Amino acid sequence: MSRIGKKPVELPSGVSASVSGQTIEVKGPKGTRTFTATDDVTIAVEDNAVAVTPRGKSKRARQQWGMSRTMVDNLVQGVTEGFKKELEINGVGYRAAMQGNVLKLNLGYSHEVNFTVPDGITVTAPKQNQIVVEGADQQLVGQVAANIREWRPPEPYKGKGIKYADEYIFRKEGKRK
Template identity: 45%
Template sequence: MSRIGKRPITVPAKVQVTINGSNVQVKGPKGELSRDLPANIVLTQEGEILTVSPIDDSRSSRQLHGLFRTLISNMVEGVSTGFQRRLEIQGVGYRAAVQGRNLVLNMGYSHQVQIPPPDGVQFAVENNTNVIVSGYDKEIVGNTAAQIRAVRPPEPYKGKGIRYAGEVVRRKAGKTGKSGKK
């Protein structure tokens, strides 16, 4: 059995979990999420504790056991506290701003890049170079951060571009120049 799948999920007091057959709904102060479980995974609730278990010992059940425990745990954490991803912009003249709900990026192109937020995602900008993507669905927050990073990924020569906070970009040496031989 999966080590991760064996761990129980503790539900906070402000979060409500509803299990309807193979559908799980989680409501909390930040929002509401739902997910369908596969047929070979069973979710049981005993008071404040959720337990995920496989029906049998088949390969597919064992594969999905830890995955769905983590997905349900992320749903509970997301509706109670939420998730956020931080991005850093490096480069002369590169900056970000929030106009309305949209994120506007000036990344050295001939035009500004506008990114509208999906439902449940908010943008915040600090010091024109730090972007914070926050929301209650971890998958959507991560995908939105990846879309922002894809506008101008960090390049290896000068390190300019958009990177995740704490991301290390391996730098390359540039050209060595003329050697003097003809």
């Protein structure tokens, strides 16, 4: 029995959901998001809440039950609050700046790195060593943050590079003479 799947997803005021077949569409102040569930679950909108129920007793149906409920909850959270990832840049001369729809990164390479921001995502650089990625799609926000971090992942000796704000870098001691 899925503990997560049993709870219905409450729809806050200003958010509407409609189901057609296995596809649910959620509309809110930050846009419209859709999710197509597998045939193992049933999605129903009732009493200003979305309920997800399994269609059988199989292991796959029980797995999809909790996952589908979480995906619907993420849709509702995305169209109301949105998702946010914060990145920090550590290193001498390392900095970031937004120029239109392009994030310009100086990361110690011989050239400047230009990262084009995809549609549906907002990237800001409030400080030279800080990047904030925001959007309604949790997967896309995480992927954009990972793509930016990939240019210069943090190294364990001095901690130089791009890291998530809540990430801990395990530091190593250098060589001893």
